[in-house]
Amino acid sequence: MPRILLALLCFLIAMPAQASTPWSRPAATTLLDYGRKIDSHGLDPRDYELDRLSTALGAGDQRGLDIAATRSFALIARDLANGRVPADQRRLSYFRTPNLSPDAVLALIDRALSSGDIAAELDRLAPAHADYLRLRAALLSLPADAVADRARLRANLERWRWLPRDMGPRYLIVNVPEYVAQLVDRGAVLATHRVIVGKPGTPTPQFATTATGVILNPTWTVPQSIVRESVGALIRTRPATARARGYSWTQQGGSLQVVQQRGPGNALGQMKIDMPNPLAIFLHDTPSKSLFEKEERTFSHGCVRTDQPFDLAVAMLTGTDWTRARIDAAVAAGTTVTAKLSAPIPVYIVYMTARADAKGRLNRFDDVYGLDSDIAAALGAGSLAATRQLSSMGCLAG
Structure with missing residues (x-):
């Protein structure tokens, strides 16, 4: 048949x-x-x-x-x-x-x-x-011979069809190829931040989750992939240097369990958005601030690093008593604190290589x-x- x-x-x-x-x-x-x-x-x-x-x-x-x-x-x-x-x-x-x-x-x-x-x-x-x-x-306005742009727009229209129809009145969206995170409220963009995303070898996936809070002075449980790639070798060959960088570790079974203690040198920086997900992908601060000046920002192991993290935290914590002054004081105190959001905020990590603005101009991203x-x-x-x-x-x- x-x-x-x-x-x-x-x-x-x-x-x-x-x-x-x-x-x-x-x-x-x-x-x-x-x-x-x-x-x-x-x-x-x-x-x-x-x-x-x-x-x-x-x-x-x-x-x-x-x-x-x-x-x-x-x-x-x-x-x-x-x-x-x-x-x-x-x-x-x-x-x-x-x-x-x-x-x-x-x-x-x-x-x-x-x-x-x-x-x-x-x-x-x-x-x-x-x-x-x-x-x-934008697709309708393209000439028939604009083959590359037509293919690009068709791919991105398809990606939009994978997303929830109701994204919520307030949400955080990260567009990986654009290297941008935006906090959106009822269609208005409240905050825009440059981000660093995963390297081609450790790409940032596309998914949805929910943010419930902001963790200040987070610790970092090092993923096994990174332990195998670099941190494990540092611990074995230069343990004193590893301790100076805030790492502590234990041997459990056949694997090395590593945690980096809180502090400005922590790989997560001094802020991490609490957004539990099975992929273990988070938005967080970074001590490597200079990388935000690069045009192409694929440097992470998959997580999303954001610039001006405390500005983003203040925007997300609107409606709570977490002011910028209180956030700064908590960071300076050096203890790990979770600031709860007034309401959960959906988070969408997307991959759009084209966007059209309100005037019909097409923006293309690598x-x-x-x-x-x-x-x-x-x-x-x-x-x-x-x-x-x-x-x-x-x-x-x-």
């Missing part, structure tokens, strides 16, 4: 027993027109079985029209809601969008057919963030980890719908 028929069969078997509202010819025609313009989202119309839908419209067979329109709607809805590139192919990304179930798709179709506005139902699945909308506008090409290749494959394996969640998950 050809893969495309197998995928269609998989989809139909997973559908619930109750039938959705029949597709009218005007509604199906609207869907066909929407699919043909899906490239405005950086997606390829050839991936949505529009020829099948067009044929069904011309045949006058209601069952064939229902199957073809439902299938095209489901494929478009899945990619707008979840992203086109399968989750296991999103290199260095740990973002996961909720998958659309067959029941959810049928509910969307029923609502769209009842309201008569197919486009509005599909549009609501795509990101509404201003940056996504600006990238779409693809420091070489991630754009894989996404662009996947999005450019017109036969992808026929060859990719649809997921087990009703064959719809992205």
